[in-house]
Every structure is written in C-alpha cells, then in structure tokens.
Amino acid sequence: MRASTRWTLAGLVVIVALVVALWREIGAEDPVGGTGGGLTASASREHRDADTPEALAGPRAEADLPPCPAPSTAPGPPELAGVSVECAADGGRADVGALVAGRNVVLNLWAYWCGPCADELPAMAEYQRRMGPAVTVLTVHQDENETAALLRLAELGVKLPTLQDGRRLVAAALKVPNVMPATVVLRSDGTVAKILPRAFTSADEIAAAVNPAMGVRG
Incomplete structure (x- = not known):
C-alpha cells in the first residue's frame, strides 16, 4: 500500500x-x-442539584414566603389533576390541582431572569392585597434555579405563595404559550376562565382583566 x-x-x-x-x-x-x-437536561429537573434543603434555608428565610394554600377536596381543574411540584416556602410537595380546587385563583407564571416578570410581581402582590380572600394569587417559578427565585422575591419584597416548577409542568398541563410572564385565571368551579400571555403593570390592569372572568368584584 x-x-x-x-x-x-x-x-x-x-x-x-x-x-x-x-x-x-x-x-x-x-x-x-x-x-x-x-x-x-436543564429543563427536566424541578430545581438544580445545588438547591439542596441546606442551601435553600437562607434564601427561604430571606424571602419569608407565605405557605402554599391548603389542599381542598372540592372539584379542581382536570388539567391539573396529578400535577405535583414543590412549594417554595418550605420545600414540601404540592398537588397543584388540590391547591387551587374550590378557589378563584390567579396563576402567575414567571422566571427570575425575566424583566417584565419582575415589574409585574409587585402589581400581583398589590392585587392580592386588594382582593383579600376572594382571590388567591399563586405564582409559579418556571426555572430550575430556585435560589435565584427566592432571592428575586426577597429583593422585590413580594410575599405570595409560590410553586417551584423548573420542569414547567403546570404550563404544559394548561397549554400555556411559551412566554413569560403569563397569567392563568381559574374559577372556583374548577374551570379555566382565561389564559393571558401578557405582562401587567398595575393592580388595576390585573383586576380589569381577570375579575370579570371569575365573577368577582374589587
């Protein structure tokens, strides 16, 4: 050769x-x-390997989030049946369908790196303050970096019950467009009233967009 x-x-x-x-x-x-x-690989995990209970203890204390709503036996959205994620306040498991059942719920889907989300979250907190128990605002963090989410909420001074959903299971179940922020309006009878793939800048805007769909005033 x-x-x-x-x-x-x-x-x-x-x-x-x-x-x-x-x-x-x-x-x-x-x-x-x-x-x-x-x-x-990054989208297949609820949170990063670095986000151990020990590593999250400090950020959780700093964020000081309220607990997730207590589960209910009332009928919930069938789309969310069996969807289980983590409650960011304490790391416990949360059955999303049971958490929202029997309530008027505003689900706010966001991520720590999303600029419009950071502008919107304080408006969501103000909207919750105005509505009181008539509506539950539940935020859903859609990135695996749970530490960054907790620190962002602490920085913004936003104290809303929050789900950690790095795999975006909630958005997939409800067929929410792949944009952030996005808001899903759930009626107390377990039906999905609206999916709003847009950002809000004030509590007044939120109320005008979601209250009529839920049949509440405020």
Whole structure:
C-alpha cells in the first residue's frame, strides 16, 4: 500500500471518529430521544442539584414566603389533576390541582431572569392585597434555579405563595404559550376562565382583566 493511500485511510478514520463523538454528544443532550424535540437536561429537573434543603434555608428565610394554600377536596381543574411540584416556602410537595380546587385563583407564571416578570410581581402582590380572600394569587417559578427565585422575591419584597416548577409542568398541563410572564385565571368551579400571555403593570390592569372572568368584584 502506498504512503498516500495510508494517509487517506487514516484521515477517513479520524473524520468518522469525530462524527461518532459528535453524534453521541448530541444524543446525550436529548435524554428523551427523538430528533431534538425532547426535554433538555436543564429543563427536566424541578430545581438544580445545588438547591439542596441546606442551601435553600437562607434564601427561604430571606424571602419569608407565605405557605402554599391548603389542599381542598372540592372539584379542581382536570388539567391539573396529578400535577405535583414543590412549594417554595418550605420545600414540601404540592398537588397543584388540590391547591387551587374550590378557589378563584390567579396563576402567575414567571422566571427570575425575566424583566417584565419582575415589574409585574409587585402589581400581583398589590392585587392580592386588594382582593383579600376572594382571590388567591399563586405564582409559579418556571426555572430550575430556585435560589435565584427566592432571592428575586426577597429583593422585590413580594410575599405570595409560590410553586417551584423548573420542569414547567403546570404550563404544559394548561397549554400555556411559551412566554413569560403569563397569567392563568381559574374559577372556583374548577374551570379555566382565561389564559393571558401578557405582562401587567398595575393592580388595576390585573383586576380589569381577570375579575370579570371569575365573577368577582374589587
């Protein structure tokens, strides 16, 4: 075999090895399989490995969030049946369908890195203060960095019950468009009244958009 032929074969072997390595790397990033449509590794976790109970203790104390609503046996939205996430206040498990059952609920979907979300959250807190027990505002953090979410809420001074949902299970169950912030309005009879993929800047805006759908005044 001539030297030029040997060099050609050696080059082909290197190219094949590089292609195989690249294929394996791409496959490893898509744990669901398929052609890139599955969850990425970061989106498949509720929170980061670094967000241990010990690591979250300080941020939780700083955020000082109220507990998540007590579960109810009233009929809840069938879309949320069996959806279980974490309550950010204490790390306990939360059955979302049971938490919202029998209540007029405003679900606010957000992430710590979202600028419009940071502008909207204080308006949601003010809206909750005005409405009192007639409506429950429940925020849903949609990123795996739970520490950053708690610190953001502490920074904003927003104290609303919050679910940690890094896998975005709530949004998927309710078919919420992939935008943030987004608001879902749930009636006390367990029906979905509205899905609002938009940002609000004031409590007045929120009330005008959601109260008629729930049949409440305020």
